[in-house]
């Protein structure tokens with residue numbers, strides 16, 4: 001189609017095609033006939049050029065005072081504020097979640113930009129007394145070098161900015177590869193960086209599939225890697241990174257539980273479950289995928305969730321009144337549909353949904369009905385594996401202790417929620433649930449940009465994004481000793497008699 005745009009990579013401040021000249025398509029998952037554009041199918045050669053450009057830019061950028069780097073991030077936030085609705089519209093067209101959600105995605109990026117600006121004036125080290133006389137001890141932060149950023153498609157602007165903004169604020173330069181399912185959103189983000197005056201080479205964009213990501217992982221001059229995606233891909237690239245001693249931060253899958261106890265406000269719980277399980281079509285790493293509910297309120301809550309879920313309007317997210325968009329692609333549709341067979345075989349009941357959604361303008365998209373599985377037990381695959389779709393598995397429990405045990409009985413540990421009126425239970429959940437995030441009387445989703453974000457077990461590898469903690473990932477600590485005694489002072493020796 002002659003009027004379909006062809007987009008490019010951004011390397012060293014220039015928009016360029018892939019070395020191979022090959023491209024791939026991005027299509028609207030709600031209307032497959034709507035072609036968003038053609039994007040470069042990049043490979044190792046493109047990555048090598050981008051890394052070279054990032055290395056070249058590193059020295060001048062690391063020597064730019066951090067508050068100055070922060071001023072550029074302020075401009076980034078200002079431009080994103082101006083373009084918020086426009087960028088959100090493009091994101092919805094490309095990855096499907098409704099416009100009100102993609103606006104939230106851009107807002108999170110704006111918040112992250114302004115937070116990064118303030119960090120330009122507070123990249124603190126520590127000043128600590130020395131054990132010797134006339135000696136001064138402190139730590140300072142140094143940037144690491146070239147950082148490779150590889151992201152998933154479901155938060156195609158917010159999640160890349162969780163990585164890119166702290167990375168460049170700290171004085172690093174980056175090579176960013178968005179998901180092949182959201183290349184246009186990644187491109188719009190990089191365009192903002194260019195327009196805000198980020199110097200050439202500081203942010204480089206490489207479009208493409210897993211092979212382009214793998215080339216970033218394998219490049220010997222990429223000093224740090226930050227990855228958001230599936231636990232399978234994360235495990236593979238963590239091994240590759242370890243072999244060449246690269247620093248790596250991993251944010252991966254989830255199987256997030258919401259516990260609802262018999263003393264909970266059921267209206268509140270129902271609202272949180274609808275938003276947590278069916279918002280973003282269940283395609284959030286923090287989506288509520290398990291409802292662990294006390295037997296005394298099980299039937300009533302299931303009934304209420306079912307009634308409310310039936311009111312959700314599916315459709316193209318840029319149309320007014322749409323609550324839930326499509327799944328991202330055919331593979332996701334096949335995966336979620338396949339889990340319906342798994343649920344039946346394992347003995348669960350499909351109490352609601354369970355089918356591809358069709359009719360009413362949905363046939364050209366990857367829509368799936370909001371689904372509720374009841375009679376689920378903790379050993380079933382639908383209680384243990386990440387489905388990444390609008391599917392809520394309901395597990396009945398008899399006590400709070402059992403609820404915690406079931407909540408922890410999965411390989412993942414990202415987000416979690418507890419609905420209760422009992423303050424003791426609330427604090428026990430904060431202490432005992434194995435997850436990076438616990439919400440009390442709120443859904444499993446709702447991260448704020450200035451708070452730490454990340455998970456335990458198969459969800460993460462100990463690092464956090466968001467807030468102040470992410471700056472520890474993007475900086476190296478240098479320990480500095482300044483001896484002004486004028487003589488040799490041997491620590492642990494000269495300051496002890498024997």
Ligand code: NAD
Pocket residue numbers: 150151152153154155159177178179180208209210211212213214215217228229230231233234236237251252253254284285286386388414455459
């Ligand atoms: P994915 O693992 O298939 O892909 C993620 C990214 O990795 C893409 O850019 C992809 O091109 C790239 N990639 C694939 N193979 C690679 C390789 N061998 N080397 C380097 N890069 C490679 O994941 P997805 O399907 O895009 O995203 C969904 C997953 O992401 C879910 O599991 C979800 O829970 C997770 N996720 C986690 C978080 C979090 O913060 N914990 C946030 C969003 C999504």
